[in-house]
Amino acid sequence: MTKELKSTADGHGWMNALVRSREGSLVLLIAVLTVLTTALNPRFISPQSLKDLMLNVSIIALLVLGQTVIILMRQIDLSISSIVGITAFLSGTLFINRPEIPSVAVVLIAVLAGLLLGAVNAALIAWGKIPALITTLGTLYIFRGANYAWVHGRQVNAVNVPGSFLAIGTSTFAGIPLLTWIVLVLLVVFSIGLRQYRVGREFYAIGSNPTAAVLAGINVSRRLATGFIISGAIAGLAGALWLARFGTVDATAGEGIELTVITSTVVGGVAITGGVGTVVGSVLGALLLSVFSSTLVFLRVPSFWQQSFQGAMLLLAIAGDAYLAYRHALRLRVKWSHV
Amino acid sequence: MSQHQTSTRRLARRVSWETILALLLLFAVVGGTFLNKDFLTAENWSNLLANFVEIALMALPLSLIVITNEIDLSVASMLGLSSSLLGLLWEYKLAMPLAIAICLAVGALCGALNGFLIVRFRLPSLAVTIGTLALFRGFAYIILGDKAIADFPPEYTGFGIGVIPQTFIPMPFVLFIVLALIFWVGLHHTTVGRSLYAVGGNQTAARFSGVNISRLKMLLFIASGVISALAGIVFTFRFSSSRADNGTGFELSAIAAVFLGGVTVQGGKGTVTGVVLSLLLIGVINNVLTLADVASEILRIVTGSLLIISILLPNLIASTRERWRLMQRQREIAKLGAASVTK
Numbered sequence: 001m002t003k004e005l006k007s008t009a010d011g012h013g014w015m016n017a018l019v020r021s022r023e024g025s026l027v028l029l030i031a032v033l034t035v036l037t038t039a040l041n042p043r044f045i046s047p048q049s050l051k052d053l054m055l056n057v058s059i060i061a062l063l064v065l066g067q068t069v070i071i072l073m074r075q076i077d078l079s080i081s082s083i084v085g086i087t088a089f090l091s092g093t094l095f096i097n098r099p100e101i102p103s104v105a106v107v108l109i110a111v112l113a114g115l116l117l118g119a120v121n122a123a124l125i126a127w128g129k130i131p132a133l134i135t136t137l138g139t140l141y142i143f144r145g146a147n148y149a150w151v152h153g154r155q156v157n158a159v160n161v162p163g164s165f166l167a168i169g170t171s172t173f174a175g176i177p178l179l180t181w182i183v184l185v186l187l188v189v190f191s192i193g194l195r196q197y198r199v200g201r202e203f204y205a206i207g208s209n210p211t212a213a214v215l216a217g218i219n220v221s222r223r224l225a226t227g228f229i230i231s232g233a234i235a236g237l238a239g240a241l242w243l244a245r246f247g248t249v250d251a252t253a254g255e256g257i258e259l260t261v262i263t264s265t266v267v268g269g270v271a272i273t274g275g276v277g278t279v280v281g282s283v284l285g286a287l288l289l290s291v292f293s294s295t296l297v298f299l300r301v302p303s304f305w306q307q308s309f310q311g312a313m314l315l316l317a318i319a320g321d322a323y324l325a326y327r328h329a330l331r332l333r334v335k336w337s338h339v
Numbered sequence: 340m341s342q343h344q345t346s347t348r349r350l351a352r353r354v355s356w357e358t359i360l361a362l363l364l365l366f367a368v369v370g371g372t373f374l375n376k377d378f379l380t381a382e383n384w385s386n387l388l389a390n391f392v393e394i395a396l397m398a399l400p401l402s403l404i405v406i407t408n409e410i411d412l413s414v415a416s417m418l419g420l421s422s423s424l425l426g427l428l429w430e431y432k433l434a435m436p437l438a439i440a441i442c443l444a445v446g447a448l449c450g451a452l453n454g455f456l457i458v459r460f461r462l463p464s465l466a467v468t469i470g471t472l473a474l475f476r477g478f479a480y481i482i483l484g485d486k487a488i489a490d491f492p493p494e495y496t497g498f499g500i501g502v503i504p505q506t507f508i509p510m511p512f513v514l515f516i517v518l519a520l521i522f523w524v525g526l527h528h529t530t531v532g533r534s535l536y537a538v539g540g541n542q543t544a545a546r547f548s549g550v551n552i553s554r555l556k557m558l559l560f561i562a563s564g565v566i567s568a569l570a571g572i573v574f575t576f577r578f579s580s581s582r583a584d585n586g587t588g589f590e591l592s593a594i595a596a597v598f599l600g601g602v603t604v605q606g607g608k609g610t611v612t613g614v615v616l617s618l619l620l621i622g623v624i625n626n627v628l629t630l631a632d633v634a635s636e637i638l639r640i641v642t643g644s645l646l647i648i649s650i651l652l653p654n655l656i657a658s659t660r661e662r663w664r665l666m667q668r669q670r671e672i673a674k675l676g677a678a679s680v681t682k
Contacts, residue, residue: 076465124647124651128647128650128651128654128655129654129658130647130650130651130654131604131605131650133410133465133604134598134604134646134647134650135647137591137594137595137643137646138595138643138644138646138647139643139647140591140643141591141595141639141640141642141643141646142639142640142643142644142647144636144639145636145637145638145639145640145643146636146640147636148634148635148636148639149634149636149637149640259469259472259473262469263469263470263473266466266469272463272465272466273463302481302484304477304480304481304484304485304583305477305480305481306477307473307474307476307477307480308473308474308475308476308477308478308480308481309477310473310477311470311471311472311473311474311475311476311477312470312474314466314469314470314473315456315467315470315471315474318462318463318466318467318470319456319460319462322460322461322462323460
C-alpha cells in the first residue's frame with residue numbers, strides 16, 4: 001500500500017506538486033482555459049483583449065488582497081463595496097472642487113478615508129466584540145446609505161477628471177497597464193508581509209486556532225483591528241482607482257462586488273474557516289474568474305450565464321478543498337497505521 | 340448579599356431582549372402617531388404590514404438556521420428564481436396551481452442542494468450559500484433573461500394586494516402569521532425545536548445526546564428553500580411582476596431582522612417572538628420615516644445602525660455588569676481582609 005503510493009509520487013513528482021499546490025493548479029486551469037478559448041477564437045490573446053482582461057481583473061485583485069488578510073483570520077468584510085463607492089465619489093468630488101489638486105494627493109486622501117471607514121469596522125469588531133459578519137453587514141448598509149445621501153443623484157464624469165489621473169486606468173508600462181502594476185507591487189508587498197513578517201504569521205495563527213493564538217500571547221483584538229484597517233485602506237485605494245478606470249462614478253459604484261471578491265478569494269484557496277491560503281493564490285483566483293467570464297463572452301455564451309458559473313465555481317472550489325483535505329487525512333492515517 | 344441587590348439582579352434577568360423590542364416597538368408606534376396623522380389609519384397599516392411580508396417569511400426559517408449556528412445567504416436568490424420560474428411557467432400556459440407547486444418543489448430542491456453540500460461534505464454554510472446565492476440568481480437570469488412578465492390572472496394578484504374583508508389586514512400577512520405560529524409552536528414546544536438549541540449551543544453534546552444533526556439541518560435548509568420560494572410567489576402576485584432581479588439584496592434585510600430579533604451568531608439563542616417583534620419594529624420605523632418623506636437612503640442607515648446597536652448594546656451591558664461584579668467582589672475581599680486584621 002505504502003509502496004504503491006510512494007512509486008506514484010516518484011513517477012510524477014513535479015506533476016503532483018503542481019496539482020497539489022493551489023497556485024499551481026490555478027495556473028494550470030487558467031492556461032488550459034486560455035489555450036482552449038484561443039483555439040476557438042484567436043482574438044482571445046490579441047493585445048487589446050489581454051489589456052482589457054488585465055484592467056478588468058485589477059480592481060477585484062486589489063480588493064482580494066485585503067479580503068485575504070481578513071478571511072485568513074476567519075473573519076469576513078462585506079463592507080468593502082460600500083467603501084469603494086464612497087471613496088470613488090470622494091475622489092471625483094475632490095477633482096471637481098479643486099481642479100488643480102495633484103493626483104497623488106487625491107489617491108492619498110481616498111486611502112485615508114478608506115482607512116478611517118475600516119477603523120470604524122475595526123473598533124466595532126475588536127473592541128465592541130460584534131461578529132465581523134454582522135458589523136460589516138451593518139456598515140455595508142450604513143456606508144452605502146450615507147453615500148446615496150451625500151451623492152444625491154449627482155454624477156462625476158470623465159470631463160471632471162484630469163487626463164493625467166485617467167491615464168492610470170488607460171496607459172501602459174512595458175505592455176502592462178499602470179493599474180495592474182500597482183496591484184502587482186502591492187501583491188509582492190502583501191505576499192512578503194504575510195510570509196515573513198510577524199504580523200503576517202499572526203494573521204495565520206489567529207485563523208488556525210483563535211484560542212491557541214491568545215495562549216501564544218498574540219494580541220488578537222489588535223490584530224483583528226489591523227486587518228480591518230488594512231482592508232478599509234485597500235478599499236479606499238480601489239475607490240480612487242475605480243474613478244481612474246471608469247471615469248464616471250455615481251452612488252451605485254461598486255455595488256455587489258464584495259461577493260465577487262469573496263468568491264475569488266475562496267476559489268484562490270483561502271479557506272473560509274481561516275488559517276490557510278496565500279495572496280498569490282487569491283489573486284490567481286480573481287484572474288481565473290476573470291478569464292472564465294471573458295471566455296464566456298468570446299464563446300458567445302449569453303451574459304445571463306455568468307453569474308451561475310461564478311457560483312458553481314465557488315461551490316466546486318470549496319467541495320474540491322474538502323475532498324483533498326479528506327484524502328490527506330486518509331493518507332496520514334495509512335502512514336501512521338503501524339503506530 | 341443584600342435583599343435589594345438580588346431583586347435588581349432578578350429584574351435585570353427578567354428584562355429580556357423581547358421586552359426591550361416590544362417597548363421600542365411601542366415607542367415607535369406612539370412616536371409615529373404623534374409625528375404623522377396618517378400613521379394610525381387602516382390604509383397605512385395594511386401597506387405597512389404588506390410591505391415586509393416577503394422578508395418576514397424568509398426570516399422565519401432563517402432564524403432557526405442561525406440558532407443551529409449556520410447561515411443561509413441564498414434566500415433572496417431562491418425568491419428570485421421562484422418568481423422567474425412562476426412567470427415562465429405561466430407564459431407557457433401552465434395551470435397556476437401546478438405552476439405554484441412546481442415553484443415550491445424547485446425551492447425545496449434548492450434548499451436540499453444547500454443542505455446536501457453543508458451536511459454531507461461538511462462545508463461551511465457561509466461559503467456554500469454565497470456560492471448558491473450567485474448560482475440560483477444566475478438560474479433566474481438563465482430562464483428569464485431580461486424579460487418581465489406581468490399578465491398574471493386577477494384572482495391571484497387579488498390575493499397579493501387584497502385584504503381580509505372588513506379589515507386592514509393584508510392577505511399575505513395572514514400567511515405570515517400562520518407560518519409564524521407554526522414556527523413558534525415547532526421551535527418552543529416540540530422536542531425537535533428544543534434540540535435545535537442543543538445543536539447551536541454545543542454540537543458535540545447534542546450528538547452524544549442522540550440528536551440527528553444532519554437530518555435536522557437538512558430539514559431546515561429545505562424549509563428555507565420552500566418558504567423562500569413561497570415568498571417569491573407572494574412577491575410576484577403582490578407586484579404582478581416576474582423578473583430575474585426580483586428581491587435582489589433581500590437576504591441582507593432578512594438577516595438583519597433575525598439578528599436584531601436576538602438570535603445570536605454563536606447559535607443556541609433566540610425566539611420566534613423576538614424575530615417577529617424585530618420585523619415589526621423595522622417595518623414601523625421604515626413606514627414612519629417614509630411618511631415623514633425621509634429619503635430611502637436614510638432607511639438603509641437606520642437598518643444598518645439598528646443591526647449593529649442590537650449587538651453592541653447587550654455586549655456593553657454585559658461587560659459593564661461583569662466589571663461591576665468584579666469591583667464588588669474586590670470590595671468584599673478588602674472588607675474581609677480589614678476584618679481579619681482588626682481581629
